[in-house]
Amino acid sequence: MFMVYLLWLTIVFGGFFLGGGAAWTLMEQGFDPALGLMAVLYLGCAFYGLPRLFKLVTGRS
Amino acid sequence: MGLQIWGIDLVEVSFKGIHAFMAAAWLLFDFIVFWLHFDIKNPEVPTERRLERAHIMHAIDQVVGVIFLLMLPTGIILCWITDTPLFTTAWLNWKHVLYAVIIIDALYLIPISGTALRNLQAIHDGAENVDELNHEIKHNMDRAMPAVFLVWTLVFVISVISLLNLKTPQGQEYIFRKTAAEIEAERR
Numbered sequence: 359m360f361m362v363y364l365l366w367l368t369i370v371f372g373g374f375f376l377g378g379g380a381a382w383t384l385m386e387q388g389f390d391p392a393l394g395l396m397a398v399l400y401l402g403c404a405f406y407g408l409p410r411l412f413k414l415v416t417g418r419s
Numbered sequence: 420m421g422l423q424i425w426g427i428d429l430v431e432v433s434f435k436g437i438h439a440f441m442a443a444a445w446l447l448f449d450f451i452v453f454w455l456h457f458d459i460k461n462p463e464v465p466t467e468r469r470l471e472r473a474h475i476m477h478a479i480d481q482v483v484g485v486i487f488l489l490m491l492p493t494g495i496i497l498c499w500i501t502d503t504p505l506f507t508t509a510w511l512n513w514k515h516v517l518y519a520v521i522i523i524d525a526l527y528l529i530p531i532s533g534t535a536l537r538n539l540q541a542i543h544d545g546a547e548n549v550d551e552l553n554h555e556i557k558h559n560m561d562r563a564m565p566a567v568f569l570v571w572t573l574v575f576v577i578s579v580i581s582l583l584n585l586k587t588p589q590g591q592e593y594i595f596r597k598t599a600a601e602i603e604a605e606r607r
Contacts, residue, residue, distance in 0.1 A: 361484055365529070368488045369522060375495075376505075376515055383506035392512035399519035406526070 366411040373404025434497050441486050441493065442578055446571065448483045452476050453567065459535050460560045462553040470543050473536040480532055487525065491518065510584045517573045517580075524566050524573075531563045 377400030380393045412418075422429045455476045458464045498505050506512065538552040546552060 361481060364485065364488050368491060369526075372491045376491075376519075379506050380512070380515075387507070390509075390512070392509060392516055393506065395516045396506075396512055396519065399516065399523070403519065403522050403526075 362414060366407050366414055369403050369407040370411045371404075373400045373402075373407065375400075377401030377404055431500050434493065434500055438490070438493050438497050441490055442574060445483060445486045445490070446574055448479050448486070449567070449571065452479050452483065455479075456535075456560050459539070460557045462557075466539065466543055470536075470539045473539050477533060477536045484525075487521070494518075510580055514577050514580050517577050521570055521573050524570055528563055528566050528570075531559045534559050 377397050380396035380400065384390065384393050384397060455472045459469050459473050459476060461469070495505070497503075498511070503511060535556045538556050542549050542552050
């Protein structure tokens with residue numbers, strides 16, 4: 359169970375932190391391909407993991 | 420950071436060491452898992468031996484999983500310790516892009532992980548559809564291989580990127596790359 363929590367917490371919080379930060383930097387400083395990819399990939403992972411983390415925390419199947 | 424002995428920043432050196440050690444352990448343990456999988460998917464090997472190896476593989480896989488997930492927070496802490504800007508350092512951004520690809524790769528591998536152990540346990544407990552279970556073990560492991568090779572390649576590339584942009588603890592100078600100040604000094 360520890361591994362499952364660690365997995366989804368890292369993906370969701372890491373995803374929002376790095377994806378959100380990359381998106382914010384893109385808006386502030388203009389386009390950069392690495393930042394664009396980071397924003398898409400990390401925010402994608404975070405949004406993919408969010409419902410799974412929610413189900414895990416609330417105990418819904 | 421503080422805590423210096425003989426001019427060496429212990430916190431920075433320790434974190435860099437832990438981060439590098441984690442990458443090395445990740446590859447090493449992953450290779451052990453790869454080596455074990457040959458016996459596990461081979462139906463001609465005695466079931467007891469396959470099951471024992473599957474237990475070991477599953478345990479090592481758990482360690483690899485923890486290392487993989489803790490690489491991100493330790494890396495972010497390392498950026499903070501070494502004063503490396505998170506979103507405005509080009510080489511670091513590309514490292515993070517490659518790490519994101521590994522995360523997606525892991526999301527593909529996770530459902531496969533543990534299926535061999537479950538199937539072998541079923542065979543050991545006397546399941547009737549042994550051929551079907553053996554086929555599933557081999558099919559899943561063969562399906563996972565391209566993703567595993569991709570992880571290895573990406574970890575290697577990330578390590579090379581890190582090495583080429585490594586800073587020494589004292590003075591924060593790049594080892595393999597000239598700093599902007601050095602390039603400017605050469606121009607003059």
